[in-house]
Amino acid sequence: xxxxxxxxxxxxxxxxxxxxxxxxxxxxxxxxxxxxxxxxxxxxxxxxxxxxxxxxxxxxxxxxxxxxxxxxxxxxxxxxxxxxxxxxxxxxxxxxxxxxxxxxxxxxxxxxxxxxxxxxxxxxxxxxxxxxxxxxxxxxxxxxxxxxxxxxxxxxxxxxxxxxxxxxxxxxxxxxxxxxxxxxxxxxxxxxxxxxxxxxxxxxxxxxxxxxxxxxxxxxxxxxxxxxxxxxxxxxxxxxxxxxxxxxxxxxxxxxxxxxxxxxxxxxxxxxxxxxxxxxxxxxxxxxxxxxxxxxxxxxxxxxxxxxxxxxx
Numbered sequence: 080x081x082x083x084x085x086x087x088x089x090x091x092x093x094x095x096x097x098x099x100x101x102x103x104x105x106x107x108x109x110x111x112x113x114x115x116x117x118x119x120x121x122x123x124x125x126x127x128x129x130x131x132x133x134x135x136x137x138x139x140x141x142x143x144x145x146x147x148x149x150x151x152x153x154x155x156x157x158x159x160x161x162x163x164x165x166x167x168x169x170x171x172x173x174x175x176x177x178x179x180x181x182x183x184x185x186x187x188x189x190x191x192x193x194x195x196x197x198x199x200x201x202x203x204x205x206x207x208x209x210x211x212x213x214x215x216x217x218x219x220x221x222x223x224x225x226x227x228x229x230x231x232x233x234x235x236x237x238x239x240x241x242x243x244x245x246x247x248x249x250x251x252x253x254x255x256x257x258x259x260x261x262x263x264x265x266x267x268x269x270x271x272x273x274x275x276x277x278x279x280x281x282x283x284x285x286x287x288x289x290x291x292x293x294x295x296x297x298x299x300x301x302x303x304x305x306x307x308x309x310x311x312x313x314x315x316x317x318x319x320x321x322x323x324x325x326x327x328x329x330x331x332x333x334x335x336x337x338x339x340x341x342x343x344x345x346x347x348x349x350x351x352x353x354x355x356x357x358x359x360x361x362x363x364x365x366x367x368x369x370x371x372x373x374x375x376x377x378x379x380x381x382x383x384x385x386x387x388x389x390x391x392x
Contacts, residue, residue, distance in 0.1 A: 080286060081141050083154040083172045083310065085113035087165035092137070099124040107264045110174040137161060144357065148336035152306050152315065168313040172289040176269050183262065184269035191232065191256055198230045199275035199387050202293075204237050204284040205248040209358030211301045211332075212280050214370050216248040221376045222278065226383070227254040234274070235259055236267060236284065276386050278379060281307055294386030295319035296379060300369045301332040301360055320382035324369030328362050335360065 081098065089096055095115045100108050108117040118124035128136055139160050146153035154170045194200060205219040206212070223233045234256045240246035247259060262270060268287050271277060276294040279285050281302055288295050289309025297304050297319065304321020311317040323329060334340055335357065344356045361367055 080146065080153045081157060082108065082111045082114070082174070083170050083286070083289065084141075084157040084161075085111055086171065086173060087158055087163065087169040088161060089113045090169055091163045091165070094137075095131075097124060097127055104264075106177075107174075110176065110265055112173060112175055144335075146306075147302060147332045147357065149306070150333060154310065166313075167310045167315055170310040171312075172286060172309060174265070174268055174290040176265055180263070180265035180269045183266040184273065187258060187261065187270065188273055191234075194232055195230060197388065198232065200232045200234065200273065201226055201383070201387075202234050202236050202271065202274050202277045202284075204277070204279035204282065205235065205250060206237060206246075206280050206282055207248055208245055208282070209355065210367055211358060211361055211370070212282070213367075214280055214298055214374065216250065218374075218376050219248055220250050220252050222379055223250060223252045223255055225376065225380060227252065231387075232256060234270075236262065236270070275388075276383055278383065285309065292318065294383075296322060296382040296386065298322050298370075298374055298379065299330070300324060300367075300374070301330055303330040306330070318386065320385055322374055322378050322382050324373035326363060326369045326373060329369065331362050332357070332360055334362060 085096060088094070096113060097116050097118060098108050098114050099118045099121065102119040105117050105119050108114055116127060118127065128138070141157045141160065145160070146156040149156045151159070155164065158165055203219065203223060205214070205216065226233050235247065235250060236258050237247035238260050258270065264287060267284065268290050271288050271291040271293045274293055276296060277284060277288045278296045278298070280298045281300070285295055285297050285307065286309060289311060292311070295308060295318065297308055299307070299321050304323060305316060308316040308319040308321060335344060347354055347356045
């Protein structure tokens with residue numbers, strides 16, 4: 080999301096744009112031509128900033144929390160934090176892929192069965208993570224099985240985690256192709272440029288897809304898809320579909336903006352270090368009903384039909 084704001088920031092301020100990130104995101108951040116330098120430690124970032132007169136420096140910490148509770152698109156929230164707005168064409172994520180990323184994706188594709196005429200390559204990211212953003216494993220398996228039965232090539236992307244509550248579901252479906260733990264972010268973008276559709280819950284792969292023309296089917300629960308789907312070709316949500324619940328509280332995470340609610344969350348974090356109140360947020364008596372019952376496989380397949388040349392059955 081920060082990379083999506085980079086082009087507009089450069090256009091407005093004609094500035095040197097520095098980004099401080101975790102080490103695992105360094106290569107991804109450096110692939111954005113609108114970012115002048117990337118730092119993975121606060122001291123190094125501060126030394127770079129110190130070269131400029133203080134009155135010329137605009138520093139902002141961009142957090143997921145500040146965007147999640149806003150009624151605006153996350154990129155717009157970040158731009159607003161810097162005091163500007165921008166047209167859609169300046170809010171697109173633009174990445175330069177290095178040859179290694181292209182080669183890695185090409186070699187992987189070459190090892191898979193060739194696509195039959197009239198079929199598509201569909202990437203799925205069956206994430207496990209925050210309970211309020213995790214679609215059940217059984218539904219991912221049913222989705223994959225139905226797409227494969229329709230003749231499409233279905234590829235699982237993502238990475239596993241040492242934590243049991245993070246990573247991707249371990250799907251058991253005949254005919255499924257896996258790229259799990261085999262691709263860095265830029266190679267994932269390269270693969271997306273050779274695929275037709277991505278299906279993912281709200282998360283990083285949807286944003287990576289913004290640097291490609293792949294069709295996007297996003298599954299949304301606590302946030303609204305219109306606040307997260309990428310800007311492409313000068314349009315918000317170009318060639319993308321948000322699959323959302325009918326829950327009357329959706330998008331319920333915006334309720335956290337209430338000061339009293341925010342105080343309760345802050346108190347929880349103080350009293351229970353390591354807890355995840357935002358990731359467990361749900362205001363309904365039957366928690367996460369939107370994911371376990373309301374968002375069905377048929378709904379996701381219907382969204383795919385809008386983006387695929389052939390309709391999955």
